[in-house]
Amino acid sequence: VEDYRELVEGIPAILYIDRPDDLSTNFYTSPQAEALLGYTQEEWGSDQDLWLRIIHTDDVDAVRAENERCNVDGEPFHAEYRIIAADGRIVWIRDDALLVRDEQGEPRYWRGIMLDVSAEKEAEEKLRWSLDVLRRTIQQRRELAQKVETAQEEERRQIAADIHDDSIQVMSAVDLRLALLAERPETITTEALAEVRSTVRDSIERLRSLVFELRPAALDREGLVVAIDQYLSYAAKETGWSYEVIDELTREPDPELRVSLYRIVQEAVANARKHAGASRVSVRVMTAGDGVTVVVTDDGTGFDTGRVDTPEPGHLGLATMIERAELIGGWCRLSSAADAGTTVECWLPSDAAGG
Known part of the structure; x- marks a missing residue:
């Protein structure tokens, strides 16, 4: 008997024996219940409502229905549900039990096992x-x-x-x-x-x-900053604005990353051209961690950022560029306010796929 007790209490699970009634009145619960759930053997034996009471409210109806069904047809009991432990933790339980019958075939008790499947x-x-x-x-x-x-x-x-x-x-x-x-x-x-x-x-x-x-030839021949400078110079001829390009790169981005960054600047500048009123545009390009950040700022009248989904013909638009940046592991932030200009800030990782 002692060897059997040691075997039962050494299993990393809760073993139990219950009556075949609606409350599953408890005969025996192994001491592992206290270690796992915080309720003692005495509590399981003396409080016949304990089991159903500590089942999570979202699960108790289904568990009760399964218990009642099995008591009627004698089929094996199986349920997965949450129990609220004594310390408030939620513990997922997989509960399986078989009905043991006497020599006349009458139900004697349920013999079951509870496993922590959290x-x-x-x-x-x-x-x-x-x-x-x-x-x-x-x-x-x-x-x-x-x-x-x-x-x-x-x-x-x-x-x-x-x-x-x-x-x-x-x-x-x-x-x-x-x-x-x-x-x-x-x-x-x-x-x-x-x-x-x-x-x-x-x-x-x-x-x-x-x-x-x-696609400017400078992007491949002379690098990202030169290509951006040439693009701003080209845009300035149409708009009359002044511009600056701040180069804080410690190394030239790889070709694919270079293209993605250039397209972001291109869309941000196209957005500034679309929403008139800017007299100055600034582009800052800098190495940041394992990637590159570009910040495009204008001093225009600002605009409703909800309108970035309406790009100019032939352009992807800022909204799509933001999506693309996020999908390749980067991020973009767009801020704009009335009479306060617009800032587009994007970071792309060095291993980003271009496009």
Whole structure:
């Protein structure tokens, strides 16, 4: 008997024997119940309502129903539920019991075992949370890919329209002008040739601007800061604002990271151009930890940050850039107030994927 007691009390679980009634009146509960739940053997034996009373309120109805069902049909009892321990802790229990019958087949008692499965439940919850995060991340990436594709298609459409409405029209006009001059050589004058050359130079300049908008050569040849400086210089010609670029990089970012940072600055500047009133724009680029931070500030009139979801044609927009930064492990903060300008601050990790 003593050996059996030592065996029972050495198992890392609560063993019990209950009557086959609605309260599961307790005959015996092993001493592990006190170590696990804080209730003594005496409490289990003297307080017949204890078991149902300490079950979590969200679980007690289902457990009671399972207990009543098993008492009626004699099927094995199985339930997973939460118990409120004596110290207030919530402990997940897996409870299994078998009905023992006498020689006449009449129910004698339930013999059961309670296991602490709190760690298992915590792991399951973490797994569910991770899967939920993964599902949401996949959905966000799909939505982002759709936005990028839409923006790229709009950009292609805009490029085609610009080339057709500008460069092709200009070249057609030049071709017509040259044809007329060829038909009437006597009309070829210095002024006429100068007019044609001026038209061609203007068209070349507009094509250069278009190529610059797509991807400046300086981004690959001279680095991020030079490319940003050139872009601000280009934007300043249209807006008339002054600008500065503050270089606090300790090393040049990798090509993919360079592109992502440049696009963020490009969208922030496009946003400043869209919401008029700025006379000065500042861009600060700095190495920060295992990544790079860019801060774009303007002194404009500010705007409603809820409107960042309406990008200009051919642009991803700040909202999408913020999403992309977060998806590759970075972050973006946007602040703006009436007559207080706008600040866009983004950090991207060095191992971020470009795009």
